[in-house]
Amino acid sequence: MTTQQQGVGVGKGATLSELYQTSRHILLKTKQDLSLLESSNDSSPDLSTSIRTNLSHVQTLCKDMDSLYRSVASKPQRDLWKRKVEQIAEEADSQREGLDRYFQRRQKRMQEAQERAELLNRANGESSHVMRIFDEEAQAMQSARNSSRMLEEATATGTAILAKYSEQRDRLKGAQRKALDVLNTLGLSNTILRVIERRNRVDQRIKYAGMILTFIIVVAFLRWVR
Incomplete structure (x- = not known):
């Protein structure tokens, strides 16, 4: 009996091998999308939403595969499928962390840009206040010298x-x-x-x-x- 024949169908009757291939295909797609997101600095929410949706789908498939490989009669085959499912789960977690890091960097850049804009506005709108501070500092220094x-x-x-x-x-x-x-x-x-x-x-x-x-x-x- 082959491995695919041992797999128990879930949902639409997909086998363990089919779920595994589907997971690999999704991970390959999300990896390409994540690379595109980071390289082009594309802030489109559709692409990031698609990546998160696909990673969530892979997580669901991992749960299904976890249930299926446990029903494999042969221990060597069961151990092999266990390692494959764990690799899929680890790859999905790695891509999810990469997506989180991308959003953290993007949030940091946005915050820095906002701070620069606020600093520029203060410099333009409060020049008299800055000059008054300089005058007060000069007076304090003169008083200290006296x-x-x-x-x-x-x-x-x-x-x-x-x-x-x-x-x-x-x-x-x-x-x-x-x-x-x-x-x-x-x-x-x-x-x-x-x-x-x-x-x-x-x-x-x-x-x-x-x-x-x-x-x-x-x-x-x-x-x-x-």
Whole structure:
């Protein structure tokens, strides 16, 4: 008994071999249509609809063949038909994925074209808005430069003030040493010397307090400028 004689008819009584040949013919046709669709960039819905309809038909034929090959008595023949049906199903799935990828690419191209058109419209219709943004950015940059310059000036002023205090401290130390030398020379009492030392400590505290106060004022000014 041949394979075609073993096949059980479905629908109009088609055999397993006839269903297989029909499926191959449809897949060959859909492959050609898909190639035409991709190469010519034909956006006609009729061609894509025809491809999807044919692939759905092949899927139905695969179900019919799946039922038929299971009824084949010979195991080697049954295994052979199983592989053939699986190949048909895999080819149909591959073509369906190819069709989906085509529509994804087409959708992406349409979206990019729409975005370009919208960007061009914004560029033409909102040029004044763009120029205003540029002006605001330029003003912000100028303000940042001015703030930076003010910070540099404030830092330089604080440094100069501290340098002056340091110079005055050195002068006071020199004057105090000279005064002590003179007093020692004159033979002043220890009481007067202790008074002078206490005054020296008070002067130093006042000096350091002034330096700290100046530093605080400079830091507060820098934060205010920022």
